Amino acid sequence: MTEPTPDATAEVEDIRRVVAAYVAAGADESVQRVITAVNRLSRRLNRWYDRQLAALGINLGEWIVLEQLARTTGDEPLTPSRLAAVSNIAPSSMTHRLDRLAARGLIDREADPTNRTRILVRLTDAGYEIYAKAIRGADLVESDLLASLNAEQVDELGELLEHVIAGLEDANL
Numbered sequence: 001m002t003e004p005t006p007d008a009t010a011e012v013e014d015i016r017r018v019v020a021a022y023v024a025a026g027a028d029e030s031v032q033r034v035i036t037a038v039n040r041l042s043r044r045l046n047r048w049y050d051r052q053l054a055a056l057g058i059n060l061g062e063w064i065v066l067e068q069l070a071r072t073t074g075d076e077p078l079t080p081s082r083l084a085a086v087s088n089i090a091p092s093s094m095t096h097r098l099d100r101l102a103a104r105g106l107i108d109r110e111a112d113p114t115n116r117t118r119i120l121v122r123l124t125d126a127g128y129e130i131y132a133k134a135i136r137g138a139d140l141v142e143s144d145l146l147a148s149l150n151a152e153q154v155d156e157l158g159e160l161l162e163h164v165i166a167g168l169e170d171a172n173l
Contacts, residue, residue, distance in 0.1 A: 011040070015033075015036050015037060015040055018032075018036050019032045019033050019036050022036070038161075045142075045145075048141060049138065052134060052137050052138065052141075053134065056130055056133055056134055057104075057130075058106075058130060061087070061089070061093075061097055062097060062100065062101055062106075063134065064087045065083055065087065065094075065097055065098070065101060065107070065121075066101070066106065066107075066123065066127055066130060066131045067131065068083055068086055068087065069083075069107065069121065069122065069123040069127065070123055070127075070128060070131045072123075077110075077120035077121055077122045078120070078121050079112075079118055079119060079120060079121065080094050080095060080098055080109075080119055080121060081094075083098075083121060098121060101127065104126075105124055105126045105127075106123070106124055106126055106127035106130060107121055107122065107123060107124060107127055108121070108122045108124055109121050110122075
């Protein structure tokens with residue numbers, strides 16, 4: 001295992017100071033260690049993802065559309081209203097997003113042959129290539145992030161986090 005860098009050591013120490021402040025205010029230390037670390041990890045990854053998307057020429061909102069379209073099963077296109085709903089944004093904002101993506105050739109919009117009043121959105125090959133580049137780049141960084149853990153630990157961490165996520169509804173979050 002490699003030694004942590006001075007910056008990494010400073011960040012861990014900062015997390016410990018944050019946790020100590022929470023504990024001093026009455027929080028449970030073991031809970032706060034986990035939640036604070038997960039929160040810090042999430043923020044750091046999100047900053048990296050934002051930089052990666054910018055390097056690919058897209059923003060987070062456009063990524064959400066590309067990602068939704070790439071995950072669509074089979075050759076089933078999505079409607080702008082469905083994309084807006086799954087992205088949790090206003091339909092008018094989705095229209096502007098789709099305009100930008102279509103102008104760059106990353107998506108196609110066409111009338112639904114079974115209902116001419118409906119528009120169907122599909123990912124183009126160029127859009128899929130941007131999606132795939134983002135996934136491959138993220139996978140490299142995420143693999144490096146987990147490199148200090150063995151395969152069993154990675155699996156266990158994944159299972160534990162999935163278990164916590166499954167309990168989010170019960171926690172009313």
